[in-house]
Amino acid sequence: MQENxxxxxxLLWSTLLSMISAIVLLSITVIVYFGxxxxxxxxxxxxxxxxxxxxxxxxxRASIQIDExxxxxxxxxxxxxxxxxxxxxxxKANCLSxxxxxxxxxxxxxxxxxxxMIRWMQKTQGLHDLGDSEVNILDYLSxxxxxxxxxRRPNLDIDAIEWYVLDLN
Ligand code: HEC
Numbered sequence: 098m099q100e101n102x103x104x105x106x107x108l109l110w111s112t113l114l115s116m117i118s119a120i121v122l123l124s125i126t127v128i129v130y131f132g133x134x135x136x137x138x139x140x141x142x143x144x145x146x147x148x149x150x151x152x153x154x155x156x157x158r159a160s161i162q163i164d165e166x167x168x169x170x171x172x173x174x175x176x177x178x179x180x181x182x183x184x185x186x187x188x189k190a191n192c193l194s195x196x197x198x199x200x201x202x203x204x205x206x207x208x209x210x211x212x213x214m215i216r217w218m219q220k221t222q223g224l225h226d227l228g229d230s231e232v233n234i235l236d237y238l239s240x241x242x243x244x245x246x247x248x249r250r251p252n253l254d255i256d257a258i259e260w261y262v263l264d265l266n
Contacts, residue, residue, distance in 0.1 A: 180241040184236055192234070206242065208235055210244075211242070
């Protein structure tokens with residue numbers, strides 16, 4: 098009698114445990130499904146393209162990126178943040194391969210100053226000979242990135258200063 102009783106409780110427990118596991122599993126499934134429903138639906142309903150269509154879309158996307166590269170807003174070339182004019186193409190072709198356009202836009206100089214920076218880069222940083230483009234590049238830089246009157250004290254003109262030795266005795 099005692100044996101039989103034990104057997105019954107065991108069965109009851111295992112049934113109960115199975116039911117609880119089933120409920121837990123079901124809830125997890127439901128939660129996961131509702132949580133990721135959008136992704137799951139998207140995956141099963143994803144558009145299917147044949148090779149030709151795929152190639153067309155890739156080309157389209159590439160041309161959008163090229164358009165993006167050349168986008169100009171209010172006279173500013175958006176991708177580089179530089180002023181856009183007819184000479185910009187010379188900058189694009191010669192000045193943006195080694196460093197970002199920031200290196201240029203954060204600087205201001207006279208035509209002579211820009212000329213010196215170009216020579217410095219050619220001597221020490223491996224900048225190539227700019228050939229005929231140099232004139233256009235200097236036109237561009239000295240027009241758009243000339244020294245600005247910012248109210249800041251101008252740099253000291255080292256050559257114009259009359260130096261003297263401080264007499265400490
Ligand atoms: C061959 C690579 C190369 C090319 C091309 C190049 N530069 Fe540079 N440039 C450099 C390097 C390297 C530096 C130093 C970077 C640093 O200090 O971190 C530099 C620095 C500069 C600076 C900062 C100078 C300073 O005194 O702080 C300016 C401005 C500049 N470049 C403008 C230009 C312009 C304008 C052109 C196009 C005519 C150009 N660069 C093309 C390599 C190049």
